[in-house]
Amino acid sequence: MLRFLGLLLAFIFIVPLIRMVLGALGRIFTNFTLGARPQTPQRAPGSRPPAAAGGTLHKDPVCGTYVSESVAVKLNAGGQTHYFCSTACRDKFTG
Ligand SMILES: [Zn+2]
Structure with a gap:
């Protein structure tokens, strides 16, 4: 009878323990499968778009296109610098 009670007590303690272990294993497996999923690269917040790279934008006085300073x-004319998208626009401007 005491052996039976001992077995019963052991069973009562072991069952939640097994369930806990299985639950932990399940969580580890879920984390593993989620971690294995490829992550899309995120652009750092506040980073400038590539269009703005290369310096200040200036408006081409001939065609109206905004061109990067770089x-x-x-063309220096009358103490003022003009920025053109191409030599063709510059030639049109100078005449
Ligand atoms: Zn132009």
Whole structure:
């Protein structure tokens, strides 16, 4: 009778323990499958879009296109710098 009670007590203690272990294993498996999923790269917040890279934007007075200072065709006229998208626009401007 005491052995039976001992078995019963052991059973009562072991069953929740097994369930706890299985639950932990299930959580580990879920974390593993979620972690294995490829993550899409996130752009850092506050990073400038590529269009704005390369310096200040200036408006081409001929065609109205905004060109970056680093790639623009520059012309100094009358103490003022003009920025063009191409030499063709600059030539049109100068006549
Ligand atoms: Zn232009």
